[in-house]
Amino acid sequence: MMDAESVHGKLKDFEDACRKANLKITHQRLEIFRELAKALDHPSAETLYMRLHKKLPTLSLDTVYRTLTTFEDFGMISRVETVKSQARFEAEMSEHHHLICSKCGKITDFEWTSFREVDLPNEIDHWGSVNKKNVIVRGICNKCSSLEQG
Amino acid sequence: MMDAESVHGKLKDFEDACRKANLKITHQRLEIFRELAKALDHPSAETLYMRLHKKLPTLSLDTVYRTLTTFEDFGMISRVETVKSQARFEAEMSEHHHLICSKCGKITDFEWTSFREVDLPNEIDHWGSVNKKNVIVRGICNKCSSLEQG
DNA sequence: CTAAATGCAAAATTTTTGCAGTCCC
DNA sequence: GGGACTGCAAAAATTTTGCATTTAG
Secondary structure: OOOHHHHHHHHHHHHHHHHHOOOOOHHHHHHHHHHHHHHOOOOOOOOHHHHHHHOOOOOOOHHHHHHHHHHHHHOOOOOOOOOOOOOEOOOOOOEEEEEEOOOOOOOEEEHHHHHOOOOOOOHHHOEEEEEEEEEEEEEEEHHHHHHOOO | OOOOOHHHHHHHHHHHHHHHHHHOOOOHHHHHHHHHHHOOOEHHHHHHHHHHHOOOOOOOHHHHHHHHHHHOOOOOOOOOOOOOOOOEEOOOOOOEEEEEEEEOOOOOEOOHHHHHHHOHHHHHHHHHHEEEEEEEEEEEEEEHHHHHOO
């Protein structure tokens, strides 16, 4: 998945996406994207910045932040397991899952008891022992889509 | 789910959990927990702080942070859709899911193509339109559990 | 050439910490 | 009473912004 071939393909796609989005293909953007594409560990902005420092000593951390945000806005990369900015909490400890509206960011709980019975792929046994599995559904809530129409 | 009855039950459980964990049941802790238990919107520390301000004018934001972290450490509440502190990114845009080790925090990708065919509960139709669904599996990776043994 | 992107510095936001006083058990 | 907890203030960590300069197309 992270072999040179695949990274190369992603870079190709990346350049196409930039052209389509009218984003300039700068040295920094190319290197930031390449570094993320070959990473196995879902790095943070700061981590990417440090990894790129040898190759691009003049690169600044704020450019990494700005660039990642731009890439995310254009759907070229994803932000992982995060609701923007602040940490969010819940006291509901029974098994449940989340609906997240991509428009308004609202998180709604839902129940799906039969999901407990669904078996995960066997390969996961090689990873370790599983405690729980949760589903995150993303889409547009009715409120937001009716606002868009109206 | 968030009716007075259920909040009351959670408060009862909360007090028991505090006693079991040797945590003192302070006024602030009770109110912070109550506020979170009755919330429908997975609030942030800052949001809880603002909501509690009328009732507890002397409550400080850092107490809210400290308290939520304590509750989380003792498994009384959950942090939602978040990997601690920094935002994390990935360039893998094809459908995949995540394994997260609760010990070391490492995030590993896995494929589960047949999950696409699994139907979500029908009630979700009332929520809005779904774009994608992802699974987050939490547990302990082999590396961490062997370290624990050794 | 020109609009967009970068780097720098500084600010804003979010979270954590040290310490003195307070409160639960 | 004593250790745990809180509030305050200050610091640390993370992310964003304004502006002058540079660069891709």
